[in-house]
Amino acid sequence: MTDPVMTATALERHYEVSSGLFRASRTLKAVAGVEFALYPGKTLAVVGESGCGKSTLARMVTMIEEPTAGSLTLDGKPVVPEDWASLRKSVQIVFQDPYGSLNPRQRIGTILEEPLKINRPDMSNTERTAKAREMLGLVGLRPEHFDRYPHMFSGGQRQRIAIARALMLDPKVLVLDEPVSALDLSIQSSVLNLLVDLQERLQLAYLFISHDLSVVKHVADEVIVMYLGRAVEKGSRDTVFATPFHPYTKALLSATPQADPRAKKERIKLDGELPSPLAIPDGCPFAPRCWKVQEKCRATRPALFGDAHSAACFFPENSPT
């Protein structure tokens, strides 16, 4: 197998939360101990509910925030804040909302050329424009769109522009933070197709962040399921969807509505909601909502175990070998 483009080891991000003037601030562990590797031409999907730390993970990978602990490597070199400026061009991000992520006062051409202006000062104007026009074609937009403003485009087209902008610096890793959840169903499929095409052509590594399991099932090669900042299950798409180990993964899969009215519904009902990330239980973070919980789960926190397909659970569903 080829070498990974990016690896993350024991990645953590904590936030200090003040709880009043005269009280000690508390620590919110948004991400704790996440590990992964991104390979060229492959998609790693991170799934989980709101508040599970998916977006914080994206912010660390794109070097917007510094990890509190743990390390990232890009092409074998460690990612440290001193080198961020030069490394950032290899990792680009596409945001969820294409209405908020494009400057309404810039023309599409200007939007696309801006990353080059900042990061490639050696490039001449004509080269830049040529590259931006080429990129416009690559994402399936027409040349006449070059001088238009974002409001003249539909949601799907704007997301194409956002993808084009992310690709201007020839990145190796593309972080996709819920790239299709703001789009209508009929548009969603064409944007997903575009992402598949681009990945094949440019051998990009995708970090695909989503809460929509049916989309993840379609695009992912590897899947990480996160719960309260921790990875609770990790494995290839086929094994995670077919034989989930962790009870949370199983509940998540059963809660996802299937577009088949004849499908039998064996919905696992989870009681309660996500605990506050400020008060994560001592043992397994999922223990308060789990139906298989035992004394051991409340006392000690299970670690991820298993090789290709791992889960952090003492009493897994389809027990890992």
Place this chain on the structure above:
Amino acid sequence: MTLLHIRNLSVDFATASGQFRAVDGVDQDVNESEILAIVGESGSGKSVSMLAVMGLLPWTATVTADELTFDGQDLLTMDPRARRKIVGKDLAMIFQEPMSSLNPCFTVGWQIREALRVHLGMGRRERQARAIELFEQVGIPDPEKRLSAFPHQMSGGMNQRVMIAMAIACKPKLLIADEPTTALDVTIQAQILDLLASLRDETGMGLVLITHDMGVVAETAERVSVQYAGQKIEEQPVVPLFETPHHPYTSALLDALPERATEKRLPTIPGVVPGQFDRPAGCLFSPRCQFANAKCKAEAPRPSSIELGHARCFYPLNSNERAAS
């Protein structure tokens, strides 16, 4: 029995650039204790048509209909005061974003008791007792304490339950839920959908579920109405809709679902939903339809027979299988 009876409902908005028809000739019936889903993409008029029923549209909107009755009462000719007595009591609605539909200045208890005071004229003690009972019914733990919480102190799922509690406070005959779970996580979504279905079973109310999520439709609805660009283009019970869609749009929409994909490339629908200025002359879906011919582009199709799911199409799909069976 038919609770809501709509014939030829249209809604026009006066915009700076002229009239815009958001809802175009929609017919719809909702019966007692049934779950009807209205699906469509953004801009298909699914919310606007139900807001017109509720009478909650802004003054820029003009509502016209041949018939619009709720529980035997004509909503078109009814005077606004009498209508106000029905809306919120017999006819209730849940909105998409619980965070922005609750008033941040008042506790949720105050807001739920207000509904009981205005519509049922209950006394103070009675109201408090009923509010606690309602919170228990929608599964809010520790109801007495939660009643004095403000919306910002609770999670999205809890706020949505408050919205539901408020909507069912006066035991409505018809509940309209406008994307009730879109802003929520899937595990919470499952809880809320089960709650709505069980309320229907208990009280026998009619439930209209407005959504764009085909998964939610398949799991919850009994009858489905598909809207496109303001028109109702098809209506069928849920199983035949998913198995033998008659309108090419419904069929294309179902094919575009990632979970139905058989290969890495998904089937797509080219183009976009027509807007105010590019409404086609004939069938509204004709510019994007793979089966469209000259007739489709020139002439607007009428809804077809009930056997063909009222599909607004000259050449409905899966028509032979139906005729044969």
